[in-house]
Amino acid sequence: MNDTRPTEPGLAQALEKMRAAGADDAARTVFAHYYRLAATGETGLIPEETISPLTDVERLADVDVDETQAHDALAQTVMIKLNGGLGTSMGLDRAKTLLPVRDGQTFLDLIVAQVRHARERYDVRLPLLFMNSFRTRADTLTHLERYPDLAADGLPVDFLQSAEPKIRVDGLVPVTWPADPTLEWCPPGHGEVYTRLASSGVLDALLERGYRYLTIANGDNLGAAPDPRLAGWFAATDAPYAAEVCLRTANDRKGGHLAVRRSDGQLILRDTAQTPADQMHYFTDEHRHRYFHCNNLWLDLQRLHDRLSQSGPVLGLPLIRNEKTVDPTDPTSPRTLQLETAMGAAIEVFPGARAIVVERGRFLPVKTTNELMLLRSDVFTLTEDARLVTDLPKLPGIDLDPRHYKTINQFDERVQIVPSLRDARSLRVRGDWTFSHPVHVTGDATLEDNGQQQSVPPDLH
CATH class of the missing domain: 3.90.550.10 (Spore Coat Polysaccharide Biosynthesis Protein SpsA; Chain A)
Known part of the structure; x- marks a missing residue:
């Protein structure tokens, strides 16, 4: 007490x-x-x-x-x-x-x-x-x-x-x-x-x-x-x-x-x-x-x-x-x-x-920008009855560097074009990376931090 x-x-x-x-x-x-x-x-x-x-x-x-x-x-x-x-x-x-x-x-x-x-x-x-x-x-x-x-x-x-x-x-x-x-x-x-x-x-x-x-x-x-x-x-x-x-x-x-x-x-x-x-x-x-x-x-x-x-x-x-x-x-x-x-x-x-x-x-909650990236990606389809649905048996795991993607302003500044994630198992981003063009992610992909802002390559696996 x-x-x-x-x-x-x-x-x-x-x-x-x-x-x-x-x-x-x-x-x-x-x-x-x-x-x-x-x-x-x-x-x-x-x-x-x-x-x-x-x-x-x-x-x-x-x-x-x-x-x-x-x-x-x-x-x-x-x-x-x-x-x-x-x-x-x-x-x-x-x-x-x-x-x-x-x-x-x-x-x-x-x-x-x-x-x-x-x-x-x-x-x-x-x-x-x-x-x-x-x-x-x-x-x-x-x-x-x-x-x-x-x-x-x-x-x-x-x-x-x-x-x-x-x-x-x-x-x-x-x-x-x-x-x-x-x-x-x-x-x-x-x-x-x-x-x-x-x-x-x-x-x-x-x-x-x-x-x-x-x-x-x-x-x-x-x-x-x-x-x-x-x-x-x-x-x-x-x-x-x-x-x-x-x-x-x-x-x-x-x-x-x-x-x-x-x-x-x-x-x-x-x-x-x-x-x-x-x-x-x-x-x-x-x-x-x-x-x-x-x-x-x-x-x-x-x-x-x-x-x-x-x-x-x-x-x-x-x-x-x-x-x-x-x-x-x-x-x-x-x-x-x-x-x-x-x-x-x-x-x-x-x-x-x-x-x-x-x-x-x-159950599709959005607590962080990790979930927001998923919902905005091609993992989900927006149906005519306004539901977001997926045909994937398991959702890819998304782990964005909170130093650069935590807030919605940080996220929108860096994720200008949401990557294709349908063929991904996971995406882990460390460092300051910009998604400024179409990117296709496959398998387990990781972007490492090299201390500089960089643009993500078109194919990522």
Whole structure:
């Protein structure tokens, strides 16, 4: 337990700061709950001895889904995309989903195109809503103005995630940072999506309009497109909640995995931040924990409403303690706690929750410029329904020198023409290389650093 035990005045200061900033009662209640957990030494850790690996999981490829039932389920489905992240890891100061992915189209453009295509093809309403943060809302809504037909059924196109104070580790009081007061605040993790759905009035509005099912995914995952087969499967299970999972590979070792809690047999989610440091070898063992969590979720809206009616805004998701400096670019700035929850952890508060193994194509996140190069390359084809698909059994491994390709500006300056990667197994770049003409990569290719900026040769293997 921390020897700088917090006192209630620290919490009172934080709650007053939230009230002054306009936070509603639900946001303040949830923050107080997690503050008190952190204050009493709650770590959120899930030791290996308390769980068993998840083994037999149903595969969507093996499921028979009636076409009529699939259509009926999709007709009662609403999509939510998480859109609170700035993409700071790639040097962005705006919503990551505003990043051009393919042919000048951004994540937002492709998500909208996927939904519009599904609406037309299946003749369904399929509302699309974004959960924005205070940092992403304005830019996102401005961009979406080019799609006046996007809003469906009198519903908004977004709702707003709350903001909470960052808390100093050395006293558990709200941090102050006059150099940039916006850095005193953080979002409380995407686990807040359920509370915000309810407190914004969106959950009631959806139920009043006859929607029954909700699918949620990250805005930077273009693989999570509308899918009537998944909607039909979920409806047929009568489960309150389901998580999409994929078979883990060595490249997925850092991603969260599902497991079975030994005490009651309940499915749970465990992320890296919830794993004891001396047990990370269990967490990263893809043969032990075989299924990673895609963060593509399905929920029964009525059951979610009933659960929140019973519990109030505190759904009971486990705490994630995220310790960072108040200014992420200044390692000497004060260390703070960000009190977070993960939306996928809701699997443990819904008895009867399910998991389903989906094809790898439903998980296409972009966390670095390595993945961006892949999505922009000939490894993927952009289909008429705005999905990015590949026929390769295994994606090439891309490892670009972070000194020269980490930010999107660095990447775009050097990768003027994306290389052909269909015949590559891997591409490793060290040093300052410019892709200024068509380049064909085959096999395992490496560009070494010779201390000078160079142009990549046409054939690379």
